[in-house]
Amino acid sequence: MIFSISQQVPRAFCAACCFLFLCSALPGAHFRNQAPAPTQEGAKQSSVQGPPLRIPRQQAQTTAALDGRVRDAGSPESARPVSAVMLTLRNLQSGQVFSGVSSGEGVFRLFPLPPGRYELRVEAKDYTPFVLADLTLQPDEVVTLEISLVSAATIEGRSRLPRLPELGPALSAEAQPSFGSYREFHHRLDSDPNYIENISPDTLPPVADVYNKVPNRWALEQPDYRRYSQKGEYIYTKTRWYDPFNRNRFKGDEPIWPGFLGQQTFLNLTASSETFFDGRRVPSPSNVSTQRPGSSGFFGKGEQAFLDQTLRFTFDLFHGDAAFKPVDWRVRITPEISLNNLKVRDLGIIGPDVRSGTNRFDTHVGLQEAFVEVKLHDLGPNYDFISARAGIQQFNADFRGFLFVDEQPAVRIFGNFHSGRIEYNLAYFQFLEKNTNSGLSTFERRHQQVLLGNAYLQDFFFPGYTAEFVAAWNKDDPSVHYDDNGFLVRPSPIGNVINQNPGAGPILHGIRVGYFGWLGSGHMRRINLTHAFYQALGEDTFNPIAGKRVTVNAQMAAAEISYDKDWIRYRVSAFYTSGDSNPRDSRARGFDSIVDLPNFAGGLFSFWNREGIRFLGSGVLLTTPGSLIPSLRSSKEEGQANFVNPGIFLANAGADFDITPKLRGFANFNFLRFERTEALEFLLFQSPIRHTIGEDFGVGVEYRPPLSENIILTGGASALQPGQGFKDIYTGRTLFSLFGSAKFTF
Structure with a gap:
């Protein structure tokens, strides 16, 4: 439907005379009870019958008028009029309700009309009805409409949606004109939101009529554009291979090789560099050969300084x-390089051979990720x-x-269902040995397997x-293993130690334990x-502390509430x-985990969690680095789980x-x-040993200068004030740790 708008204001007597001349040429508009003119029926108010009235030569000050013409939309050039059109104004x-009928020339006039908001409905035989839902008439205003009706045959034969170039501009929301003015509407069918075409749902438009195909949308060049002279993140920023913040082909923002x-x-390339420093004081038993001649104390100088520089690169093709x-599929490879240095103040700490001195520098390259993923x-x-x-x-696992928590070879099935509300994992791990000083993987196979499955249920109660249910099976076979510094870690050098080589005897130290969580x-x-x-x-076929086969029945519980x-x-x-x-x-x-790394109770800002404390000179640790459990194992990565331990309670x-x-504290x-x-008393031949370990204090800050994860600066301090049991x-002596790290990620 098409209607046009123009505004004229009678400001002079000459204009009024022209208007009267045009009105005399048009057929008269009368109420229904007056005899109709030969060319047009008059307008009527259906609720009240009024006396005969001619169109006045001058508009009334409190009424409005609506006139115009109706034509066939199928003949825009000839503008063929449509007669006998019924117009209803409510x-x-x-x-x-006011109604009128168009003349043979398609002309209509409704007058007088009270000012207000109206709904106009236009109906004609063999034409689709047209409805103008909201038409506002002001006092002393004449509104002229040019209405184009579409024939029903044209609608039925129409088989495509309007294409973008054919759609005209939307009607502008202009301010209402002043009183005494004219408004003309030019209405287009395909731009009227109130007009609904009854297209059959079975008739689909051709794709070319709806979409503009672009062979390679990634190849669209962005124009040079800078609205302001200041530097910053603006639209149309040019791509650079070294810029990870904007569109970058090497960060997975566009196809790597579309041809x-x-x-x-x-392809998503990620490179990170992390520099870590830790200065600490931990208990250090003094050996027979000491760094300081004449020292007779059982405990030596426990101050240590550790520096670690790691470089990690990830190649992710998906x-x-x-x-x-x-x-659909993914290939990811992540090598990592570690350079670390440890400085201590006593002999026999960096290795069993005191000739190794008090300083150790080590490097290692590990393959931390190398997997293929396929959507089934x-x-x-x-x-x-x-x-x-x-x-x-x-x-x-949780x-x-x-x-x-680890990086190990595995075959894993995972996914979700129920619109992502349920996630699941089923994995089988075959462990590799770890490098002692860096914690990175080696290519030496270890005789340990883990079978694990878990499920996450969102909005559970x-x-x-989100609830999680976990089931895991840890099978750690007997073996003999010395770490990279020369210390025996399997079996644990404490209690009863037996030959672990296959064929040495019927009793071998193996772990068969299941976890349910x-x-x-x-x-x-x-x-x-x-x-x-x-x-x-489960069971431990030969626990070195118990000196026999033991059955395992242990528990762990944790809870945190925050506000x-x-x-x-x-x-x-x-x-x-x-x-x-x-x-x-x-x-x-005594409960022990497989390989834990808890982010709990302060995480790495806790001295007890961060630092490893040696259990005197026994060759095992009271607690390993990155663990809350006093498990008495030789090493978390290279040792075996030990379920004869004192356990812990932490508040x-x-x-x-x-x-x-940018800044968090x-x-x-x-x-x-x-x-x-009891286990501590048995190993130390000392009784009693009280229960209190002590109080652990920690503070720290984390600073992100660019307000992203690309630069993270972390620092903190923690201390352990020993209790009676410790x-x-x-x-x-108060134990402490001062640490800091700087991580940069591309």
Whole structure:
């Protein structure tokens, strides 16, 4: 439908005379009870019959008029009029209805009309009805309409949608004209939002009529554009291979080789450099050969300085879409280089040979990721899928890293269903040996396997809460292994040590333990909640402390509640692992993990979590670096799990501060105590050993200068004030750690 608008204001007597002349040439408009003119029926108000009235020569001050003509839209050049068109005008406020019929020339006039908002309906035989939903008439105003009707035959034969160049501009929202003016409308059918075409749903338009095909949308060059002279992140920034913040082919923003690999194959290169420093004081037993002649103390100087520089590169080639939809296939390779240096003050710490001195520098190159991933099947339209991944890969068994966090060779099946509300993993791991000083992988196979499955259920009990169920099986076969510094780590050099070589005897130290866990993370209104529980069941074929085969029955529990207020998160938490009350019986009740790295109770801002504390000169550690459990194992990565240990109870209080969007602060306090001390008393031939370990204090900051993860500066300090139980084993000297790191990522 098409109607045009023009405005004229009678400002002079000459214009009024011209108007009267035009009115005399048009057929008269009368109410229905007056005899109709030979060329046009008059307008009527259906609710009230009025007396005969001629169109006045001058408009009334409180009424409005509507006139115009109706033509056939199929003949825009000839403008063929449409006669006998029924026009119905309904007042939207009062409900009054006015009607009229067009003349043989398609001319119509409705007059007088009260000012207000109206709905106009135009109907004619063999034509599609036209409805103008909202038409406002002002007092002392004449509105002229030019209406184009589309024949029903044209609508039925129409088989395509309007193409973009054929659509005219939308009607401008101009201000209402002043009283006493004219308005003319030029209406287009395809730009009227109130006009609905009844196109059959079975008739689909050709694709070329709806879309403009672009062979390679990635090849569209962006024009040179700079609105301001200042530097910054503006639209149309030119791409540079060294710029990770803007469009970059090497960061997966566009296909890497569209001519050969297609337009859905991307490459994401990631390079990171992390420099880490840790200055600490930890208990260091003095050996027979000491660095300082004449020193007679059992404990030597425990100050140490450790510096580590790592370079990590990731090559990630994948096929699919860059967001939402899971990739069709992926190949990822991640090598890592480590350069580290350790400086100590006593002999026999960096190696069993005291001739090694007090300083050690080591380098290692490891392959941390090397896997192939393939999507096996799409399970539904909401991106539910099932995929398989084989090779060296990262894996975390739960929310906070209580059970298993590592990079090991594995075959993994994973995916989700129920519109992503349920996620699942099923993985089988075959372990590799680790480098002692860097923690990176080697290419030497270790006789340890882990079978693990877990499932995440979103909105499990209530919206915002995600539950996780875990089942794992740890099979660690007997073996003899010395670490890269020359220390024996398998079997643990404590208690009864037997020959682990195959064929040496019927008794070999092997671990067969299953884990079953229920964990949760989420929030209830403004209360954040995290909890975990693990049950360990199985056997140790020869535990060195018990000196016999033992059955394992141990538990772990953890819970954290936090509350966000403004820019501070307040949190309290507790951590518990069961301890063994009788180290010489056939039941092991001390809990131990597979390879844990808990982000809990302060994480690495806790001295007890960050630092490894040697258990005197026994060759095992009371607690390993990056663990909360006093497991008495020789090494977390290279040793074997030990379920005859004292266990622990930890109570935590802390706060996280979002000081600025770039700067965060952390404060943490832990109270630590042994759950049982019988295993410690047995190994040290000392009784009693009390339960209190001490108080652990920690503070830290994290600064991100570009407000992203590309540059992260971290620093902190932590200290352990020994309690009575810790003093019974070591000394009362305060232990501390000062640390900092700088990480840069491309």
